[in-house]
Amino acid sequence: MPAPAQPAPPLPEPLRVPVADSHTHLDMQDGTVEEALAKAASVGVTTVVQIGCDVERAGWAAEVAAAHPAVHAAVALHPNEAPRLAEEGGPQALDAALAEIEKLAALPQVLAVGETGLDYFRTGEAGIADQQRSFRAHIALAKRLDKALVIHDREAHDDVVRILREEGAPERTVFHCFSGGPDLARTCAEHGWFLSFAGNVTFKNAQPLRDALSAAPPELLLVETDAPFLTPAPYRGRPNAPYLVPVTLRAMAEVKDLPEDELAGHVAANTARAFGYEPRP
Numbered sequence: 001m002p003a004p005a006q007p008a009p010p011l012p013e014p015l016r017v018p019v020a021d022s023h024t025h026l027d028m029q030d031g032t033v034e035e036a037l038a039k040a041a042s043v044g045v046t047t048v049v050q051i052g053c054d055v056e057r058a059g060w061a062a063e064v065a066a067a068h069p070a071v072h073a074a075v076a077l078h079p080n081e082a083p084r085l086a087e088e089g090g091p092q093a094l095d096a097a098l099a100e101i102e103k104l105a106a107l108p109q110v111l112a113v114g115e116t117g118l119d120y121f122r123t124g125e126a127g128i129a130d131q132q133r134s135f136r137a138h139i140a141l142a143k144r145l146d147k148a149l150v151i152h153d154r155e156a157h158d159d160v161v162r163i164l165r166e167e168g169a170p171e172r173t174v175f176h177c178f179s180g181g182p183d184l185a186r187t188c189a190e191h192g193w194f195l196s197f198a199g200n201v202t203f204k205n206a207q208p209l210r211d212a213l214s215a216a217p218p219e220l221l222l223v224e225t226d227a228p229f230l231t232p233a234p235y236r237g238r239p240n241a242p243y244l245v246p247v248t249l250r251a252m253a254e255v256k257d258l259p260e261d262e263l264a265g266h267v268a269a270n271t272a273r274a275f276g277y278e279p280r281p
Helices: 033-041 055-067 081-089 091-105 125-145 157-167 181-193 207-215 240-254 260-277
Strands: 020-025 047-051 071-075 108-119 148-154 173-174 192-198 220-225
Touching: 020 108, 020 220, 020 240, 020 260, 033 047, 033 081, 033 220, 033 240, 047 055, 047 108, 047 240, 047 260, 055 091, 055 108, 081 091, 081 125, 091 125, 108 125, 108 157, 125 148, 125 157, 148 157, 157 181, 173 181, 173 240, 181 207, 192 207, 207 240, 220 240, 220 260, 240 260
Parallel strands: 020 047, 047 071, 071 108, 108 148, 148 173, 173 192, 192 220
Antiparallel strands: none
16 A cells, blocks of 8 residues: 655744745645645745746646735746657747747746756756756846846756856846756856756755855745755655645755845745846735
């Protein structure tokens, strides 16, 4: 018999300074959007950025953002989606999907192009060219529309940075679920790129992430859930959701040796600046 589903973690103590979940996947979580937003707001998470990773999910993200003031959308083809499309339908299939993403990205409720980037963990050598072509197209789109760029970078740090330099990074660039060490954190800081930390910064084996967080300036820090993935300790293995942002933010404050309210103030202002919206109370 399969193992019973783990119960959802309890509500954390509310934050005194409201913040945003800079990266979540409400379409992959249990319950309704309304329930997720209400639960998050009850603990001081008053804004979420909903990510659409393929054409269908990107359309859903745009619809939800249009219907809920607390939700902003980001749309793109995930790095693993690009080679899949090219393999199944050839270059024209990838081009057609990119054209659909461009239409959605132009909508006012869509504040970012992402998550895009490179993922060498799941894509082999055969898919790298399509990933890089898709990444370059998304960079150009973000600059053309003056939207933020949200980057997925897994085991591809050098190529991500190289392509950003070659293409010229958008003015507002966010490294979602930051996965590098202090050197990459310092590179991001030099360029003014935002670093968004998820629940994995709390994992026992994540000292390099905590070292990166220590090296990152507070003025460039964001917090996210990437829910339903990467649930922070001590709830690892249980369902993640935006209402758990306070758990990760408090762990970040401890690493940075900053008062919780001070870090929350930075994060709230940084997220609004990164995505170009007015902070919610």
